[in-house]
Amino acid sequence: MANTGWDEFEIGAMLRSFDGKIDDIAGTLQEDRAYSQNNSFVASVADWRIEKPVFNKDFCIDCQFCWIYCPDISIISRDKKMIGVDMDHCKGCGICVEVCPTNPKSLLMFPEHADEEAELAKWPEKDEEKK
Ligand code: SF4
Ligand code: SF4
Numbered sequence: 001m002a003n004t005g006w007d008e009f010e011i012g013a014m015l016r017s018f019d020g021k022i023d024d025i026a027g028t029l030q031e032d033r034a035y036s037q038n039n040s041f042v043a044s045v046a047d048w049r050i051e052k053p054v055f056n057k058d059f060c061i062d063c064q065f066c067w068i069y070c071p072d073i074s075i076i077s078r079d080k081k082m083i084g085v086d087m088d089h090c091k092g093c094g095i096c097v098e099v100c101p102t103n104p105k106s107l108l109m110f111p112e113h114a115d116e117e118a119e120l121a122k123w124p125e126k127d128e129e130k131k
Contacts, residue, residue, distance in 0.1 A: 015036075015038040016036050016038060017035065017036060017038065017039045018033065018034050018035060018036055018039070019034045019035075019036045020034055022034075029078075040089075041089070043088075044088040044089075045088070045089055045091075046087060046088055046089060046090055046091060046092070048091075049090065049091055049092035049112055050092060050111070050112055051092045051094065051109045051110065051111060051112060052085075052087065052090065052092055052109070052110060052111075052112050052114070053085050053090065053092070053094070053096055053097055053107045053108070053109055053110075054107065054108055054109075054110050054114070054116050054119050054120065055082070055084050055085055055106065055107055056104075056105075056106050056107070056108070056120055056123050057082070057106070058106075058123075059102045059103075059104055059105070059106040059123075060082050060102065060106040061101075061102055061106075062080060062081050062082050063101060064077060064080060064082070065096075065099040065100060065101060066082065066096035066099060066100055066107060067082065068099075069095050069096065069098075069099045070090075070095060070096050071091075071093065071095060072089050072090060072091050072093075073086075073089070074086040074087075074089045074090040074091075075096060082106075085107075092109070092112070094109050097109050103126050103127055103130050104123060104124040104125065104126055104127065105124075108123075108124075
């Protein structure tokens, strides 16, 4: 099953996303869910990303905009606190950066190979001309 191609399944085949019985999937944290090997959550699906978001918690106000708008559910938030980015699933679309309202932004896009600590060290200053 692990190496079966998408076009090798019988028409109508059903792949289960989880192993075993699920009682409260919405109330279970992602890392605690029993994902099956059929579920893309267990694999990195971000190999083709060319830019990545870097998170600077010093400016974050935990507004959760990035969490709401991320199309890949790749913003990690716990108890309404922004924690970081799930880099195994982030596609590098930049939407989280676009919607981040802080000045300077708390998320910025950088080339995939950029060193995160180095980018954090030269984060932009507040733009006084912006409200
Ligand atoms: S770059 Fe796109 S996919 Fe990645 S965390 Fe931001 S919004 Fe989500
Ligand atoms: S959008 Fe920006 S300020 Fe709001 S939670 Fe995300 S990183 Fe923090």
